[in-house]
Amino acid sequence: MLELDRVSKKYGRTDALNPTTLTIDRGKTTVLIGPSGCGKSTLLRLIVGLIRPDVGSVRLDGTEVSPDSALQLRRRMGYVIQDGGLFPHLTARGNALLMAKYLKVGAAQRASRLDELAELTRFPNDALERYPVQLSGGQRQRVSLMRALMLDPEVLLLDEPLGALDPMIRADMQSELSEIFSKLGKTVVMVTHDLAEAAFFADTIVLMRGGSVVQEGTIADLTDSPANEFVTRFISAQRAAGHDLKPTHT
């Protein structure tokens, strides 16, 4: 599905990402995790073509993500970021429908798709006319998700989608999100710094540090056979913070 081939990226003199090769499987949820500055968000931004790799290539179904192809490819990928990144001048409906309108999708089709997504994300119908400032954090993330899913993309990319939410709402949203993922069966790439969240969602966890992949595997692989000392420390640090690491869904 998604192939990264020896991709690397520098910001000025800092290596944001060392040459990295990674394959993301169709229909699976892959979670990128690691401490701040480990390169996980850079990786996601490379996939969606917001930044260009210095070396190497990113391919979606064999098509390289380049300035020429990026616009088309992005329409096959939904992208959700931490605080939603909603357009403050548009209502919830306006945000969700923006791209469909731009691509001149018929009004009836747009309406039915929005109904479908509002139901899927449990977004209240009467809040569709509200502006982002009038919505709660959780509602904003639902709108962001609707916007990302509008064109029924093959890939869903999420950068800390729950990062800005209150713990209570966060727990609810976690289970809702995982429900949505399993219902849709899409290829999902999610970035988080929270191992519990990673364990909760991931088919495959990619643990990164200092711009390199340290270990790739299931949560069991990481806990039972850590690749090195860093993996062990990362896991125990998160455990010490009281996180439950047992996968709760399969």
Added chain:
Amino acid sequence: MNPAIVSWLVACVPFGAEAGEAPRVRFGSKTFTESVVLGELITQLARHAGGAVRHRAELGGTQVLFNALKNGDIDAYPEYTGTINQEIFAGKNLAGTEDIRRELGTYGIGMSDPLGFSNNYVLGMRKDRAAELGVTTISDLRDHPDLVLGFSNEFLNRGDGWPSLKRTYGLPQEDVRGMQHDIAYRGVDSGAIDVIDLYSTDPEIAYYDLATLDDDRKHFPDYAAVILYRAELESRTPEVIKKVKQLAGALSEERMIELNKRAKIDRVPAGQVASDFLAERFDIQTEFTRTHWLPSLWRRTREHLGLVIKSMVPAILVAVPLGILAVKMPRAAQGILAAVGVIQTIPALALLVLLMTALQPLRRFGIETVGAPPAIVALFMYSLLPIVRNTYTGLQGIPGPVAESAAALGLPFAARLRLIELPLALPTILAGIKTAVVINVGFATLGALIGAGGYGQPILTGIRLDDTGLILQGAIPAALLALAMQALFELIERVLVPKGLRLRPER
């Protein structure tokens, strides 16, 4: 050249220009009362000879008038031989009248015989102050280095003005202030200034009871009044020019002072003063335009709005794209912002005079190089900075995640700009336009300096005639217009700015 630009420029021809039959002859006068009276005199004489004449009163200073004459924007105006010699042809060392006539001839300009009086530069002081210090000649000023001198800006800079006067007499004074001539009179009267420059036919000399200082070293040349005219008038409208030339020798110095006094101190309209003189001297009845308060206010408003609208619309159309360019091409940003910033540092009058020259090539499209067109271009240039800067700031201020979300959706550049970035930057851009338009309304009053009309005209005339009421007739409408523009843009803001940007978070 792009036809749209040409048609815009053609539209810049002043609102007031009567459509259909353009005036066949256009006369001008400088921004002081005597020149306006002389302008009225030749205008009424020419009308009496059957000419269709337009008098562009108070068009500007020497450079503005002479350029306008040279370029054919006006056909004649009153001038002084000393000024031609010392200022227009400064450095050419023309010896006498015949030299001047020959030099003017090379520009296709003719000169009438002297009108009779000279309007020479003299220095003046309050009589009591002069007596107290024992000053009767300019040489006497050498003994009083602490005197405060207040000179008209023209006098401060011209060839025969302060710098050479200082040299001729070896004057030691350091406290020299440049000021408007009419204001200088009030300064010397109140005692704030000790010595000012005067014109010998100024009626204020008697009115304020000033002592004039003897030019004991014969520094100042003779400023005999003459009429300069385009030589082609001799063949184009021979009767008109013949009639105008009748004025030669008709005005003694006493007579001119008297006319100036009526116009300036008794506040009789210049047209009336001229008409009365012609009736008495030549026994002819002439028509002159009486201005009434309301129609003239309406005309000023149209002229002023014309200046503002014709400069603001293109400014918005140019400045917003420039602001966008600055954001999208960071390498160009510094250059663009510096360029529009530098424009602001050019003094208004300097820019206006520069533009009169720069617009020369557009004359073949029927665009005048005095009056509204240069004023509009200057206002356009001054309006760029606030709009460019605010467009730039507004677009820069869009939060990263929002801009990134727009890109990640797969919206192309133009759509991102149109659907996301410009709507988000709109409040800031509108604030910039609002600033620009308020400044523009104020600046447009300066257009009167080069004959562009508008609310600046009564202000200028009011300063000349020391008539506060007249100044207020320009200043109050200008202030009201600025407020109205501000209100208009607040309304536009309410309509255009998306509701989502005006709401405050509810929590």
